[in-house]
Amino acid sequence: MKQTTDVITVLGAGYVGLTTAAILANSGYRVFAVEPNFQRLEAIKKGRSFFYEQGLDALIGAGLKAGTLIPTDSYEASIPSSSFVFSCVGTPDNPDGSSNLTYVFSAAESAAALLQPKAIYIQKSTVPVGTGSKIERLFADKKLPNAYVSNPEFLREGTALADSLFFDRIVVGGQDKAALERVVSLYKQVETCREELARLAGLERVERAGAYITTNLNSAELIKVTSNAFLALKISFANSIAKLADETEADINEVMDAVGADWRIGRAFLNAGRGYGGGCFPKDVSGLISSASDYGVDLSIMTAAAEVNDSMPGYIAHKAQRKLGGLAGKRFAVLGLSFKAGTSDARRSAGVRLANILSHSKASVHVYDPEANEEARSDLRKDIVLHDSAEAAYEQADAVFVATAWPQLVALDLAKLKAAMNGTLLVDCENSFTIADVTAAGLQYMGIGRKTT
Numbered sequence: 001m002k003q004t005t006d007v008i009t010v011l012g013a014g015y016v017g018l019t020t021a022a023i024l025a026n027s028g029y030r031v032f033a034v035e036p037n038f039q040r041l042e043a044i045k046k047g048r049s050f051f052y053e054q055g056l057d058a059l060i061g062a063g064l065k066a067g068t069l070i071p072t073d074s075y076e077a078s079i080p081s082s083s084f085v086f087s088c089v090g091t092p093d094n095p096d097g098s099s100n101l102t103y104v105f106s107a108a109e110s111a112a113a114l115l116q117p118k119a120i121y122i123q124k125s126t127v128p129v130g131t132g133s134k135i136e137r138l139f140a141d142k143k144l145p146n147a148y149v150s151n152p153e154f155l156r157e158g159t160a161l162a163d164s165l166f167f168d169r170i171v172v173g174g175q176d177k178a179a180l181e182r183v184v185s186l187y188k189q190v191e192t193c194r195e196e197l198a199r200l201a202g203l204e205r206v207e208r209a210g211a212y213i214t215t216n217l218n219s220a221e222l223i224k225v226t227s228n229a230f231l232a233l234k235i236s237f238a239n240s241i242a243k244l245a246d247e248t249e250a251d252i253n254e255v256m257d258a259v260g261a262d263w264r265i266g267r268a269f270l271n272a273g274r275g276y277g278g279g280c281f282p283k284d285v286s287g288l289i290s291s292a293s294d295y296g297v298d299l300s301i302m303t304a305a306a307e308v309n310d311s312m313p314g315y316i317a318h319k320a321q322r323k324l325g326g327l328a329g330k331r332f333a334v335l336g337l338s339f340k341a342g343t344s345d346a347r348r349s350a351g352v353r354l355a356n357i358l359s360h361s362k363a364s365v366h367v368y369d370p371e372a373n374e375e376a377r378s379d380l381r382k383d384i385v386l387h388d389s390a391e392a393a394y395e396q397a398d399a400v401f402v403a404t405a406w407p408q409l410v411a412l413d414l415a416k417l418k419a420a421m422n423g424t425l426l427v428d429c430e431n432s433f434t435i436a437d438v439t440a441a442g443l444q445y446m447g448i449g450r451k452t453t
C-alpha cells in the first residue's frame, strides 16, 4: 500500500462517516474520525462500530493497529492538519418532513475556523439542492479560500464496504476543477488497495461500473436525492401493483421478474413487501418533496410514493385480520425488526410498525430480530415482548409474520415452526419464501401480491 502524506478528517462516524474513515485509513491515509458521541467514540477506540456492518470492525481494527485511524471528538486536534475534510454528519428530518441541516451548518461553521487554506471541504451528508451554495457563501463571508465539493454517498447499510470499494459511480460536484480532481485522486488511491481491503474485511469482489462523474455543485446534490427517490418510487410502484395482484390472483414476483427483464426497466428494487424504511429513503423522499416545494415545484409523484409506503404495514395487518377473522386476543410473532436484512438499524422499520399495529389491535405480540432487538426496543409498544430467538417468539403463535427476510429466518425449519405454533398462518412480508415449501410443511401462506393458500 502506498503511504501518502495526506491527512484526512471525517466529521461524524455514523454509517457513512465510519465506513469512509475505515477505508481511507487502510488505503495509505492518516484519518481522524471525529465523533462527538462518547459511547460511539469509545466503541470505535476499542475497534468496534456501534452498529452491525459486515467487515467494518476488521478495517477499524487494522486502522487502529497501524495508527492510521485516529478516533477523536476534537475538531481542533484533527482539522488544522488535514488537507481533506469530509462532512458526514447526520441530516435528520424536521417534523414537517424538511431536512434538518443544523449539524451540516454547525460542522461547516466550526470547521471554517480551523481549515488550512488549501484544505478541501467535502460534503457527503445528504443535503437538499442549494445547500452547498450556502456553505460556499459562508466560507466567502469569512474570506476563506477553501474549495467546497459535493461528493454524495451511495452505499447501502449492510453492504457498505462492498458498495464503497466496488462502486457504480463516484460523483463529485463543484466549481473548482482542481479540487474535484484531488478528491477523485483519493478514490483512485483506494481503488489500488481495494482487493486487499476486501480480503481484510472478508468480502467478495463485486463487478460494478466504477465510473467517475464530475458535475456542477447543484447537480451533484440533486443526483443523490433523485437516486434514492427513484428507488423509493420503484418500491411503491411494485407495492401498488402487488395490491392489484392480490385482487386478481396474479403473482407479483412473476410479474416483476418479467417486467424487470426489460433492460429499460431492470429488476432491482421492484420487490413488493412491507415497504421501505431506514435512515434514508423515508427522510430523503420527504426532504425532496419539501425542498421542491421551496422552489415552487410540486412533486406529487413522490407524495404518492410516500403514502403507498406508509400504507403497507397496515395493509398487511388488514389482510391477516381478514384471513384470521380478527386480531384481538390472538398471539402473533413478528420476526425481523431491522429495516432490512444485514443491519441492526431499526429506524423507520416496517417490521416495528407492523408489530405496533398488531399490538394496538389488542393482539399479544412477540418479536425477535437477529441483530436489531436493542435498537428496536424503544420504538416498540410497551406490551410487546422481545425474545432472544425466533423459536421463543413463535411458540404458540396464531400467525407468524416474517417482516424482514434475514437469510436465517427464511431458512427456518418450517416443520418445527408448524409444530410449535397454535395456528398455521405464515405471513411472508418480503415475499421471500417458496410457497410450495410453506404449504408442504402444513402451513398456510400469505405474501404481498401472491396467492394466499
Ligand code: UGA
Pocket (backbone or CB within 6 Å): 126, 153, 154, 155, 156, 157, 158, 228, 231, 235, 268, 269, 270, 271, 272, 273, 274, 275, 276, 277, 278, 279, 280, 281, 339, 340, 341
Ligand atoms: C439507500 C440507497 O440504496 C443507497 O444507495 C444510499 O446510499 C442510502 O440509502 C443512503 O442514502 O445513505 P439503504 O437505506 O441502506 O440504502 O437501504 P436499501 O438497500 O436501499 O433498502 C431501503 C429499503 O427498501 C429497505 O427497507 C428495503 O427492505 C426496502 N426495499 C428494497 C424494498 O422494499 N424492496 C426492494 O425491492 C428493495
